[in-house]
Amino acid sequence: MSNETKPKTKADEFRELRAKRKAELDTLEEEQAGIDLEKINSLEIEHGDNNIAVVVVPFTPGSVTRVAARTPTPDETKRYRYRIKPKKLGEVPNIQEGCAELTTITRVYPNETT
Numbered sequence: 001m002s003n004e005t006k007p008k009t010k011a012d013e014f015r016e017l018r019a020k021r022k023a024e025l026d027t028l029e030e031e032q033a034g035i036d037l038e039k040i041n042s043l044e045i046e047h048g049d050n051n052i053a054v055v056v057v058p059f060t061p062g063s064v065t066r067v068a069a070r071t072p073t074p075d076e077t078k079r080y081r082y083r084i085k086p087k088k089l090g091e092v093p094n095i096q097e098g099c100a101e102l103t104t105i106t107r108v109y110p111n112e113t114t
Contacts, residue, residue, distance in 0.1 A: 068109040
């Protein structure tokens with residue numbers, strides 16, 4: 001038996017490169033998650049823990065790892081229901097428009113300043 005090591009194959013080289021790249025991405029994601037959780041924690045303190053919904057999203061460098069929305073006010077809920085209610089018999093309402101408006105209004109993280 002010889003103690004010779006096998007030469008690295010091209011696949012081995014790419015496995016190492018891929019592992020290194022993924023490790024760097026994991027580090028960036030953890031840093032961003034810390035930033036996101038700090039801001040979401042302050043929003044939960046401000047609005048109440050039960051009034052903030054958080055969704056974890058796939059990480060992309062330079063982007064957030066979580067999105068948060070607050071509970072809509074009664075007036076916002078009424079406006080949403082009015083938007084999705086058919087105006088005429090047989091008319092199909094534009095539900096997507098109502099949903100887009102409500103999500104824009106209630107999203108608290110990230111917002112325009114973060």
